[in-house]
Structures are given as C-alpha cells and as structure tokens.
Amino acid sequence: MLVTSAIITGLGLGSMYGLLALGFHVTYAVSATVNFAQGSSMMLGAVFAYTFAMRLGWPLPLAAAAALALCAAYGALVEIVAVRPFARRGSNAWLMATVALGIVADNAVLFTFGKEPRGFQMSWATGSFDIGGLTLSPLHLVIPSAGLALAAALHFFSSRTRAGKAMLAVVQNPDAARLMGINVPAAILGAFALSTVFAGAAGILIAPLFNVHSDMGTLFGLKAFAVAILGGISSAWGVMLAGILFGCVEALITALLGSTYTQILTFALVIVALAARPNGLFGRAGVKKV
Amino acid sequence: MTQNRTRRTVVGATLAAALGLALPATAADTIKIGLVTALSGQSARAGEAITRGLQVAIDELNASGGVLGRKFELVRRDDEATPAKGVIAARELVYKEKVTVLFGGLDTPVSMAIVPVMNEAKVPYMGPWAAGTAITKNGANPNYVFRVSAVDEIVDKAILQYAQKTFDAKKPGLILVNNPWGESNEAGLKAAMAAKGVTPAGIEKFEGNDVDVVPQLTRLKAAGADSLFLVGNVGPSAQVVKSLDRMGWKVPVVSHWGPAGGRFTELAGPSAKEVHFVQTYSFFGNQRPVGQKVLKMLMAKYPDIKSAGDVTPAVGVANAYDAMHLVALAIKNAGSTDGDKIREGFYKIGTYDGLIKTYTKPFAADKHDAINENDYVWTQFIDNQILPVSMKN
Numbered sequence: 001m002l003v004t005s006a007i008i009t010g011l012g013l014g015s016m017y018g019l020l021a022l023g024f025h026v027t028y029a030v031s032a033t034v035n036f037a038q039g040s041s042m043m044l045g046a047v048f049a050y051t052f053a054m055r056l057g058w059p060l061p062l063a064a065a066a067a068l069a070l071c072a073a074y075g076a077l078v079e080i081v082a083v084r085p086f087a088r089r090g091s092n093a094w095l096m097a098t099v100a101l102g103i104v105a106d107n108a109v110l111f112t113f114g115k116e117p118r119g120f121q122m123s124w125a126t127g128s129f130d131i132g133g134l135t136l137s138p139l140h141l142v143i144p145s146a147g148l149a150l151a152a153a154l155h156f157f158s159s160r161t162r163a164g165k166a167m168l169a170v171v172q173n174p175d176a177a178r179l180m181g182i183n184v185p186a187a188i189l190g191a192f193a194l195s196t197v198f199a200g201a202a203g204i205l206i207a208p209l210f211n212v213h214s215d216m217g218t219l220f221g222l223k224a225f226a227v228a229i230l231g232g233i234s235s236a237w238g239v240m241l242a243g244i245l246f247g248c249v250e251a252l253i254t255a256l257l258g259s260t261y262t263q264i265l266t267f268a269l270v271i272v273a274l275a276a277r278p279n280g281l282f283g284r285a286g287v288k289k290v
Numbered sequence: 291m292t293q294n295r296t297r298r299t300v301v302g303a304t305l306a307a308a309l310g311l312a313l314p315a316t317a318a319d320t321i322k323i324g325l326v327t328a329l330s331g332q333s334a335r336a337g338e339a340i341t342r343g344l345q346v347a348i349d350e351l352n353a354s355g356g357v358l359g360r361k362f363e364l365v366r367r368d369d370e371a372t373p374a375k376g377v378i379a380a381r382e383l384v385y386k387e388k389v390t391v392l393f394g395g396l397d398t399p400v401s402m403a404i405v406p407v408m409n410e411a412k413v414p415y416m417g418p419w420a421a422g423t424a425i426t427k428n429g430a431n432p433n434y435v436f437r438v439s440a441v442d443e444i445v446d447k448a449i450l451q452y453a454q455k456t457f458d459a460k461k462p463g464l465i466l467v468n469n470p471w472g473e474s475n476e477a478g479l480k481a482a483m484a485a486k487g488v489t490p491a492g493i494e495k496f497e498g499n500d501v502d503v504v505p506q507l508t509r510l511k512a513a514g515a516d517s518l519f520l521v522g523n524v525g526p527s528a529q530v531v532k533s534l535d536r537m538g539w540k541v542p543v544v545s546h547w548g549p550a551g552g553r554f555t556e557l558a559g560p561s562a563k564e565v566h567f568v569q570t571y572s573f574f575g576n577q578r579p580v581g582q583k584v585l586k587m588l589m590a591k592y593p594d595i596k597s598a599g600d601v602t603p604a605v606g607v608a609n610a611y612d613a614m615h616l617v618a619l620a621i622k623n624a625g626s627t628d629g630d631k632i633r634e635g636f637y638k639i640g641t642y643d644g645l646i647k648t649y650t651k652p653f654a655a656d657k658h659d660a661i662n663e664n665d666y667v668w669t670q671f672i673d674n675q676i677l678p679v680s681m682k683n
Contacts, residue, residue, distance in 0.1 A: 002512050005537070009504045115331050117525040119557040126559055128538040135538035209532065210501045211525050211557055219499045254505035259468075259495045 001133075006255035007248055008140050012209075014247020015147030018240040019202040020224030021231065022151060023195035025239045027079075028228075029171050030191040033087050033094050035078050037102020038199045039221020043214060044105060045071050045200025046207040047113050050120050060122065068200050074105070075196025079189050102221075110214040117211035125208040143205050144244075150201060151240045154194075158236070167191060226270050232283015242281055246270075320363040321356070321627060323348065323617070324383035326376050326404065327395025327419075329368035336396045336551065339603050340418050341366060343610025344393065346587045351615070357622050369395060373403035380404045384411045390627040391416055391617050393610065398422030398471060408434050412629040414636070416617055418609040421445060421547075422474060426658040434633055436653060438613035438646075438660045439605070440547065442471075445568055446478030448663040449544050450486060452566070453517050456668075456679075457542040461491045463515030465506060465530055467522035467548075468495040475521040475546060491515035498526045503533040511539055520545040520565070527565070528557035535561050542566070550603050555674050562671050569667045571608035571646050572678050573598035580645050584611060599675045609661075612644040616652060616660065 020042060024034045035041065048070050052063035082097035128137045158164035169177040170187045178184050203217065210216060223246065231242025249269060254262045273281060325344060327337040341364070348362045356362060365387050369376035376395075383389045384407070392408060394401045396419040408415035409430040417425055417437035426437045453459035464479055466472035476493065483490060491513040494506035507530070510518065520530055520543050527548045534541065545567040555562045573585055588595045588607070601607050619642060621627065623635035636653040643649075652660035668679045 002508055005508045006505050009502050013502055116552055117528075117557060119528065119553065119559070121556075121559055126535070128536055130538070135536075137536035139536070206501060211528065213525070216499070219497070220501075251502075251505045255508055258492075258509065259506045 002255050003252065004134060006251040008134070008136065010248030010251035011244060012140055012143040012247070013251070014244035015144040015240070016202045016206050016220070016243070017224050017227045017246055018231075018243020019147045019150060019198050019205075020220060021228035021239045021243050022154060022236060023198040024225060024228035025231075025233055025236055026154070026195045026198070027188075027191045028233045029236075030167050031083075031087065031170075031188045033083050034098070034228075034233075035075070035083070035102075035192065035195060036095060036098045036225070037078075037105070037221065038195070038224055039217030039219070040102035040105045041071060041074065041078075041196040041199035041217070042203035042206075042220060043109065043217035044074055044196075045203030046120065046210075046212045046216060047109055047203075047214075048200070049204045049207065050118060050212045051113070054118070054120065064204050067204060068197050071196045071200030072193040075193040076189050077101075078196065079192035083192070084185075084188075106214050106218075113212075113214060115214070117213035117216075120207040120212050122208050139209055143209075146201070146205055148240070150198065151236065154198075154236060163187075163190070226267070230270055230273055230280055232277075232280025234284070235280070235282045238280060238282025245281075319360055321358070321360050321621065322363050322365055322383075322387055322389040323614070324380075324387065324389030324392040325364060325366045325395075326369050326379045326383065326392065326400075327366075328371040328397065328400075329366065330370060333371055333396055333551070336419065336603055336606050337368070339601075339606025340393065340395065340610045342588065342592060343418070343607040344614050346584060346591060346607075347611045347614035347618075349591070350587065351618050357618050358625070358627075362618070365389060369397070369400050371395075371397050371400065373397075373400050376400035377403050377407055380407050384408070384413050389413070390621065390629075391632065393418055393613065394420060394425075396420055396606070398425065398474075401425045405435050406430075414617070414620070414629055414632050416613050418613045419606055422471075423478065424474075432630070432633060433658060434629065436613075436616075436636055436658045436660070438616060438652075439609045440568060440570055440661065440666065441659050442474045442546075443478040443481070444659070444661075444663050445546055445666070446475055447482040447485075448568060448666050449479065449519050449546070450482045450488065451663065452568075452668055453519065453542065453544045454486075454488075456566070457517050457544070459517035459542070459544075460488070461514055462488070462517045462519050462544075463491040463507075463510030463513065464493040464519050465503070465510065465522075466493070466495055466520075467526045468497050471523075472521050479519060496522070496526065496530070498523070500526070500529055502536075503530050504537055507533055507537060507539065511537070511541075515541065517542045517544060521548065522546075523548045524550075524552035524554050525557060528554060528559075528562070531558035531561050531565060535559060540564075547605065549671065550605065550669075550676055555671050564670075566668050566670050566679055569669045569676065570605050570661055570665060572667050572669060572676065573601045573604050573608075574675070574677050575680075580643060584608075584645055602676070604676065608645050612642075612646050612649070612660075615642060615644060616649065 023038050028034050048067035049063050052058045082101045083094040086093040125139050128135050166182045167187045227243045227246045231239035250266045253265050329337040352361045367379035391414045394417045398420040401420040405428050415435045421440045421442050423443045492510050496503045543565045545565050549567050619639045620632050620635035623638040624631035641650050669676045
C-alpha cells in the first residue's frame with residue numbers, strides 16, 4: 001500500500017520532471033546550450049493559463065493553448081536575448097544570462113501577478129476514486145499520461161517530420177546542415193520555443209496539484225536539471241525515464257524512510273549514479289568525428 | 291582642512307536650526323507609538339490589520355484626553371518581512387522619532403532581530419502577532435518585551451487539548467513545515483504530548499514548495515494516526531489538505547493559525563472547511579459590549595468594513611487593539627514616558643475589560659504574555675470566512 005501509493009505519486013511528479021528535462025534535452029541536442037531557468041518557463045505556463053482561465057474566464061483548452069503560445073514566444077525571446085549573442089561569440093555567458101532572464105521573469109510576475117499564491121482548481125481534477133483498494137485522483141492518471149504523450153510526440157516529430165530531421169541535422173554538423181539549405185538559426189530558435197512549451201505544459205499540468213505563484217518553478221527547475229544530467233542529456237527517452245525514476249525514488253524514500261531523508265538521499269543518489277555513469281544512466285559519450 | 295571643518299559646522303548648525311524650526315509644535319506634546327511590521331508584499335494585509343487595531347484604540351484614547359494629558363500619535367515603518375530592514379526601522383523609530391513604545395509585526399524572525407535592540411535601548415516592545423516562544427522569553431533582565439498574542443508553546447498545548455476533547459485523539463500524526471517555525475512547534479508539541487503521556491503516530495516534515503505531500507501522509511496513515519496536527523503557512527497547509535483529498539483520507543486536522551493568513555479556501559479546495567485552527571478572536575457570533583463597540587468604530591473609520599467578515603485578519607486587529615489599551619494603562623501607571631517606569635507600569639495593571647477578554651493582572655515580572663490557552667478561539671473556514679467552530683450551522 002505504502003509502496004504502491006508512493007509509486008503513483010512518483011509517476012506523476014516524475015513525468016513532470018521528465019517533461020521539464022526534455023526541454024533541456026531539446027535545446028542541448030540542437031545547439032549545445034540550455035535555458036537554465038526552465039523553472040521560470042514552467043511558472044509562466046501556469047501563470048498565463050491561470051490568468052486566461054480564472055481572471056478572463058476563457059475555457060480551459062483555449063486558455064492552455066494561448067498560454068503555450070506565449071511560452072513559445074518567451075522561449076524564442078530567451079534564445080534571442082540571452083543565448084544567441086553569447087553563443088555566437090563562443091562565450092559561455094549564456095549560462096548566466098538565461099539564469100538572469102529567469103530571475104527577471106520571476107520578479108515581473110511577482111509585481112504583476114502578485115505575491116499571494118493562487119489556487120488553480122479544475123472541476124475534473126477534484127475528488128478521488130477507488131481502483132482495487134487504491135485511492136486515486138484523476139490527476140494521478142492525467143499527469144503521467146499527458147507527460148508521456150508529449151514525449152512520444154517529440155519522438156515522432158524528430159524522427160518522422162522534415163522539420164524534426166532538419167533539427168537533428170543541425171546537431172550532427174551545423175556547417176553541413178547550412179550548406180544543405182537548412183536554416184540553422186531558425187532551427188535553434190524553434191528548439192528553444194519547443195523547450196519552453198514543454199516547461200509551460202508541465203506548469204499547467206501541475207497547477208491543480210500545486211499553487212500558482214512566482215517562485216513555484218524554482219525547486220522544480222533544479223530537480224529537472226539534475227534529471228536531465230542523470231538521464232544523459234542527449235537522449236530523449238533517457239531523460240524521460242530518468243525523470244520518472246527520480247520521482248519514484250524521491251516518493252519511495254519519503255514513504256519508507258521518512259521525509260527527513262528525502263532530499264539528502266535523492267541528491268546523494270544522483271551523485272553516486274553520475275560517478276558510476278558519467279554520461280548519465282541512458283546517455284552515450286559524445287564522439288566528435290573530425 | 292580647518293576651513294572645511296568650519297564650513298561643515300556652519301552648514302550643520304544651519305541645517306539643525308532649520309530642522310528645529312520645521313518641527314511641528316505639537317510633536318513634543320504627543321506620545322509617539324511606533325509600529326514596525328510588513329506593510330507591503332504577501333503580508334501587507336496583516337500589517338494593515340495591526341494598524342487598524344492600533345488606530346481605532348488610539349482614536350478612542352485620544353477622544354478621552356489621552357494619557358498624562360498628552361495624545362497618542364502612530365508612526366509606522368515597513369519591514370518588508372526582512373529582519374535587517376526591521377532592525378533599521380526599529381532603530382530609526384527609537385533613536386530618531388523617540389517613540390515611547392514600539393509595536394512589532396507578524397514575522398517571528400523580524401521580531402527576534404528587534405528584541406535585543408529594544409532591550410538595549412530600554413524602550414518597551416509590544417508584540418501583537420508573532421508567536422515565536424523566544425520573543426518574550428528572550429533571557430534579558432530586565433526584559434522590555436511584552437506580547438498580546440498567541441505563543442507557540444501555548445498553542446501547541448492547546449492543539450493537543452482541543453484534539454483530545456473534540457476528536458478524542460489518541461495517536462496524532464504531526465505534519466510540520468520544514469522551517470524554524472515548524473521546528474519551534476515540533477519542540478512545543480513534543481513537550482505537550484510528553485506531559486500528557488501521548489505518543490505520536492509519527493512526525494513528518496514537508497517543504498513549503500512540496501507539490502505532493504501524499505507520501506508523508508501515507509506514512510502517518512500507515513502508522514495509525516487518528517488525527518493530524520498541522521503547522522504551516524497558508525500555501526503549504528493547502529498542499530496538505532489537497533493531498534489528503536487525493537488520498538481520500540478523512541481525518542480530523544487541528545492546525546496552528548497558518549490557514550488564516552490568505553486565500554485558504556481557494557488554495558485548498560472544498561476540504562478547507564475540515565481544518566480546525568486556532569485564533570485569538572473572532573468578530574462573528576455574540577459579541578460582548580466591547581466587541582460591538584470596536585466593530586462599530588471600525589465600520590465608521592474604514593468604509594471597506596461593512597460587516598464582521600471584512601475585519602481580516604481579525605487576530606491582528608483584536609490583538610493590536612487590546613495591546614494598545616494595555617500600553618496606555620502601563621504609561622498611566624508609570625506616570626511618565628520613561629521606558630523602565632513603563633516596564634514596571636505593565637506589572638501594575640490591575641483589571642482591563644478588553645476585546646479578547648477581561649485582563650486581570652495580565653503581566654508580571656515572570657509573565658510577559660497576556661494571552662493563554664483559555665483565551666484561544668477554534669475556528670474553521672466557511673465560505674471564505676473564518677467562523678468559530680461552534681457556529682458551524
């Protein structure tokens with residue numbers, strides 16, 4: 001009972017870590033850069049959706065779609081303002097610039113949205129039901145399903161569509177891709193937009209479980225980065241699996257040993273795992289062909 | 291060099307003279323009451339509640355001539371819920387504005403930082419909200435810190451007593467936010483349970499930012515908890531209630547006053563009303579004459595207050611109102627605005643018919659807290675309003 005319920009919690013939270021970490025994967029795969037403030041992107045998704053749905057009274061699907069569109073725009077902004085100017089010069093300053101932009105976003109929300117946490121209740125998400133002696137909430141099913149569906153969609157996009165293949169070509173050899181007529185800056189811009197959409201989707205999915213406020217994504221973003229590295233940032237499925245694994249281990253430690261040990265043990269395990277497999281659990285060492 | 295210094299002296303003297311002239315003639319005649327609390331940000335409403343309680347009491351005192359033939363004047367500063375800013379504001383009010391008594395705000399860490407400043411300056415400090423045990427029990431002798439509010443270690447005793455009486459709790463599970471406030475109450479609850487021979491089913495912590503508290507709660511449930519003792523601010527408390535909902539676990543929840551600090555009903559959903567939490571006062575229900583009078587004064591002074599439900603958070607208003615009257619009595623007993631004499635003046639207060647209760651000898655050298663477990667009101671949220679539990683129907 002203790003274990004099953006912990007695994008259900010872990011699946012839900014883990015798939016959200018995975019979704020956020022997929023955002024790291026997408027941009028890293030295309031441009032070897034990431035938006036370190038993915039937590040802020042996640043927060044923006046929830047804040048936008050809340051504003052449209054609760055303050056303006058839009059229907060939820062429309063509010064979510066509009067929020068994700070704004071997230072995509074924000075992702076493009078991150079690339080143009082905080083990544084491109086530095087990456088072009090071969091500087092690593094985008095590391096700090098993306099963090100700085102995230103702090104700017106957090107504080108802008110703090111002043112416009114307010115400091116008070118708000119509740120984003122959705123009628124379908126309340127209540128619980130029993131399956132074989134287990135009490136489940138609709139959210140326990142929707143969140144992991146939506147997370148996995150988005151991961152599958154990414155897989156389909158990158159392996160089956162023209163745009164997806166173009167992105168992968170950029171990864172392998174930017175110069176050759178450019179010569180083949182692929183618009184490399186556009187592919188990178190697209191990757192950042194996509195990355196932020198994943199984070200925004202995670203924010204919207206998690207909102208009914210959580211409260212909506214300006215720093216709701218901070219700890220989440222940090223854990224997601226740990227997950228991305230743990231899974232091997234170059235492998236999409238690896239990242240998603242690592243997310244679910246991280247979520248389940250976290251919930252199991254809390255359930256079996258007590259909450260005092262949760263953070264100490266999960267992050268200690270991350271270090272042990274990385275020491276044993278420096279390229280992540282599911283990643284391969286990068287081979288540079290000259 | 292010498293010239294420079296001379297010029298500076300001249301400029302300084304001129305400025306001082308100008309300032310002296312600019313001071314209003316009445317300033318020397320009023321007794322200044324300082325207030326350092328959060329006036330902006332998440333807790334702005336709480337700071338405003340303290341202000342209103344103080345202002346209504348001050349208006350009432352001034353209307354009857356003030357004390358020692360002088361009227362009271364309120365001077366406020368915002369601490370932005372930050373200890374460092376609170377200390378700077380407190381120093382400014384004590385040394386520059388020369389306040390006679392300083393009131394504190396709702397954040398225990400800010401009050402803890404200001405306490406040594408006040409004991410050093412020998413100016414009385416009155417706490418109308420922050421509940422940290424060590425604020426009044428600060429080890430200083432003489433101690434200039436007094437309080438008219440709940441105190442963690444007393445709240446903890448009251449939580450146990452209430453749970454035993456109301457829910458016949460035998461094996462409570464503790465679910466506490468992982469910060470200094472949670473820790474202070476962990477110590478208090480453990481002591482209270484040990485004194486009554488109660489063994490808890492378990493003690494679990496959760497982060498203020500935890501999304502899902504189901505694993506912790508599942509542990510408590512598996513350990514046979516028949517009730518939950520909850521300590522956390524409004525957001526974290528709501529996370530616990532939502533997690534209980536998802537688990538489908540119906541268990542009595544007895545809480546510290548965290549849920550009162552924000553939009554608990556919105557954050558926690560339909561089960562918010564199941565949480566019973568402590569307050570020092572409620573303007574709902576049958577009011578004694580003092581309660582009726584204060585509510586009338588509040589409605590007359592603040593147009594946004596149309597009924598008892600608009601006095602939020604009620605504890606801030608009520609504690610500050612009573613505290614201000616007790617301060618006035620202490621100054622009267624002292625016969626002067628000297629800090630040490632006022633401190634002695636607090637001990638000489640006999641009976642005061644206040645809002646929260648009729649105070650009889652509220653303070654003594656070893657008792658700087660005027661409110662105890664018998665004065666607490668147990669409340670719950672019904673339709674966005676904090677109502678006493680007995681008024682459920």
